[in-house]
Amino acid sequence: MHVLRLDSSIQGLASASSELADLAEAAWAEERPETVFTRRHLGTDPLPAEAWAAAATAGYLPAEHRTAAHTAALALAGELAEELCTADAAILALPLYNYGVSQHVKTWIDLVITGGAPGERFLEGKPVILLTPRGGSYAPGTPREGWDHNTGYLVRILADLWGADLTVIEREFTLVGINPALDEFTEATTLMKKAAHQAAAEAGRVLAAR
DSSP, X not given: OEEEEEEOOSSGGGOHHHHHHHHHHHHHHHHOTTOEEEEEETTTSOOOTTHHHHHHHHTTSOGGGOOHHHHHHHHHHHHHHHHHHHOSXXXXXXXXXXXXXXXXXXXXXXXXXXXXXXXXXXXXXOEEEEEEEOSSOOOTTSTTTTOOOSHHHHHIIIIIITOOEEEEEEEOOTTTTTSGGGGGGHHXXXXXXXXXXXXXXXXXXXXXXX
């Protein structure tokens, strides 16, 4: 069993998404100790932002007209697509930033799409855990309802476009304790955190056992 783990947080050791991924990975490894994990961290080792444009452009150019940048970008796109295709499952820790996906994640998605065949379903039928925390709350009835342009987009890409058998685990209010304006939600946040941690570990166990 080969699992791709992808992190994208810029928070380092304080990352709520990586904390959830650690729990899912640990439970998965406990259930299936023979599992091999391939790890890529888009937050600490971001992909070059200009690579997608170079890779996309190179596809329309004869090989002899491609620059070194075109060739390198195409190779990177192919590597990322292959990395995803060869995984049997994935654990993706992709938090919301500025109401959407981070530039690191968007670059990864664009390069994977460019590196594969048109319409390729890289995750067809594969179990995938999406762990996506948010600093505040975007639930129905809140002032920011409808402002989460991260989760729906990721579900569209991972499940609808790439065919993943997707389990989504969300955690809200990760900025409670950091932003004083959210102090009134401390008690609720403690319960949300506990529930998300339990869900992450359970997802790791259940999907590994399949």
